[in-house]
Amino acid sequence: MKKSYQKIQAVRGISLQVHEGEIFALIGANGAGKTTTMEMIMGLIEPDEGTIHVCGVDARKQPAELKQRIGVALQRTSLYDKIKVKEALKLFASYYERTRDVNEIIEELGLRPHLNQMVKKLSGGWQQRTSLALALLNDPQIIFLDEPTTGLDPQARFELWNIIKRLRAEGKTILLSTHYMEEVQRYCDRCAIIREGLLVACDTPENLIKLLPDDNGSMDDVYVQIAAGRGNGE
Numbered sequence: 061m062k063k064s065y066q067k068i069q070a071v072r073g074i075s076l077q078v079h080e081g082e083i084f085a086l087i088g089a090n091g092a093g094k095t096t097t098m099e100m101i102m103g104l105i106e107p108d109e110g111t112i113h114v115c116g117v118d119a120r121k122q123p124a125e126l127k128q129r130i131g132v133a134l135q136r137t138s139l140y141d142k143i144k145v146k147e148a149l150k151l152f153a154s155y156y157e158r159t160r161d162v163n164e165i166i167e168e169l170g171l172r173p174h175l176n177q178m179v180k181k182l183s184g185g186w187q188q189r190t191s192l193a194l195a196l197l198n199d200p201q202i203i204f205l206d207e208p209t210t211g212l213d214p215q216a217r218f219e220l221w222n223i224i225k226r227l228r229a230e231g232k233t234i235l236l237s238t239h240y241m242e243e244v245q246r247y248c249d250r251c252a253i254i255r256e257g258l259l260v261a262c263d264t265p266e267n268l269i270k271l272l273p274d275d276n277g278s279m280d281d282v283y284v285q286i287a288a289g290r291g292n293g294e
């Protein structure tokens with residue numbers, strides 16, 4: 061797929077396949093094209109070229125059908141600034157034809173003690189859990205998370221990853237973007253490295269690390285060598 065904004069070629073050519081039931085990460089520098097790629101897959105923006113199929117649905121031709129099947133937790137926004145957790149759940153549930161039992165989601169994410177709190181006043185970790193709860197309302201097959209752990213403390217990150225792993229164990233597919241390479245290495249099944257709008261590598265963290273000349277490499281080294289384009293005299 062391809063997408064340009066006026067003169068900026070945000071996505072110059074990315075072709076990828078995400079498997080059912082995996083945690084798949086999009087990584088790359090700021091401005092590499094991760095969000096644009098996710099937004100095209102989610103049917104939020106129209107690609108200039110290319111075809112996108114999500115869970116058997118053509119994202120370009122059936123955006124309404126797609127919306128019913130995917131869950132989206134975007135970066136913390138001011139969208140629900142003046143709303144309580146329980147109100148946000150009710151509002152978002154009204155967007156869907158069919159929803160899961162909301163109480164079940166509340167229990168799963170431990171949100172019960174926070175239902176009467178304003179979303180804005182919650183800590184970052186609880187705001188992210190609220191976003192995730194909203195993303196789960198329509199019982200989606202695939203869940204999109206844009207930098208889910210950015211700005212969270214280590215405990216909140218750990219807990220959020222436990223929830224994400226649990227979703228995978230339930231058979232959900234997770235597509236996320238992140239700048240935290242240790243999280244990719246520890247938790248993600250595969251990742252796509254995007255550089256300047258192009259897909260430069262796509263594999264398991266383990267296989268990407270094996271490409272490094274150094275035996276004790278990590279995903280941080282992969283990032284520096286491949287995503288940031290350093291280490292090759294560039």
Ligand SMILES: Nc1ncnc2c1ncn2[C@@H]1O[C@H](COP(=O)(O)OP(=O)(O)OP(=O)(O)O)[C@@H](O)[C@H]1O
Pocket residue numbers: 065068069070071088089090091092093094095096097
């Ligand atoms: N709505 C828009 N209008 C104009 N240019 C845009 C728009 N959205 C993104 N861009 C540009 O497209 C390029 C890719 O942006 P994108 O947000 O997809 O990158 P990213 O990899 O998600 O970055 P980050 O890690 O900072 O979130 C950037 O040069 C950005 O400035």
